[in-house]
Amino acid sequence: MFTNTRTVSVVQVGSDPFDSDAAIAKFGDWLAKAKAQGSELAVFPEAFIGGYPKGVDFGVRVGSRDDAGRELFRLYADNAVTLDDARFEKMRDAVADNGVACVTGVIEKRGGTLYCSTFSFEKDGSLLGVHRKLMPTAMERLIWGMGDGNDLPIMDSEAGRLVSAICWENYMPLMRSHYYVHNPDFYCVSTVDDRPVWAPSMQMIALESRSFVLSACQYMTRADISLGADQYDAIQGNTPETVLISGGSCIISPMGEMLAGPVFGEETLLSATIDLNDRTRGQFDMDNAGHYTRPDVFDFAVRKPTKS
Secondary structure, three states: OOOOEEEEEEEEOOOOOOOHHHHHHHHHHHHHHHHHOOEEEEEOOOOOEOOOOOOOOOOEEOOEEOHHHHHHHHHHHOOOEOOOOHHHHHHHHHHHHHOOEEEEEEEEEEOOEEEEEEEEEOOOOOEEEEEEOOOOOHHHHHOOOOOOOOOOOOEEOOOOEEEEEEHHHHHOHHHHHHHHHOOOOEEEEEEOOOOOOHHHHHHHHHHHHOOEEEEEEOEEEHHHOOOOOOOOOOOOOOOOOOEEEEEEEEEEOOOOOEEEEEEEOOOEEEEEEEEOHHHHHHHOOOOOOOOOOOOOOOOOOOOOOOOO
16 A cells, blocks of 8 residues: 655643743754654644743733733733744744754734734744634633734645644634645644543544644643742642643544544653545545535635735
């Protein structure tokens, strides 16, 4: 049987929302671990660089914001990444040093606004594309702006064709449909959703897309956060061992089979050796952008605003 194999990985690890430099060092360390596994592609969690401030409210009530919350936001924003700063260059260097293509969650700053983004890199450290979360979920809208139709890149890497979807964007059927039209080899998910129901959602997307789904979630404890309880009072608790995000990362085949994970309760690197030809075998009876669709019945469009 003809095969087209490669090894791919998902990284389950947490980071400090207030120490991006430490997160970038950790990023390089885990890329090295993926390289040691022979991986050609690694997916990191949502907000891995820049952090996910789980459990705090930034002092917001309907109709009011307090000074302590504004200061916490300042500290958070100071750790965001721009596409022309030294942190971004360190990320590129880490990728190039290890020769592993990757998709990683980043808190990105553009002007005065933060975005929950993913940066995707080729093995040589060149930037393949930036995806900005279209719809921050619930209270995330207090701290992050919304992406638009220009922030949905289709990326061709040496490992294969990639798309990126962040956390609950995966529950947006029309966004998934946009990606399916472009026939990705790897549907890359960066998330902090650690519920047991997440893995079945990823299995459904694998079946629907006939792509390999790589879902990476943080595992983060209160000890990962450098600020004390006087500044960062997590609703889950402030003892060092308190789990804020418990993981659940996984790798799934185009037929919905769990190839690795889900794993909870620990930092880990999950890897799988896959055969890209399994995508074509799956498309024999399911191609949601081709023979298993009805364009005469349904119409679909993506609006991309004109950039000034």
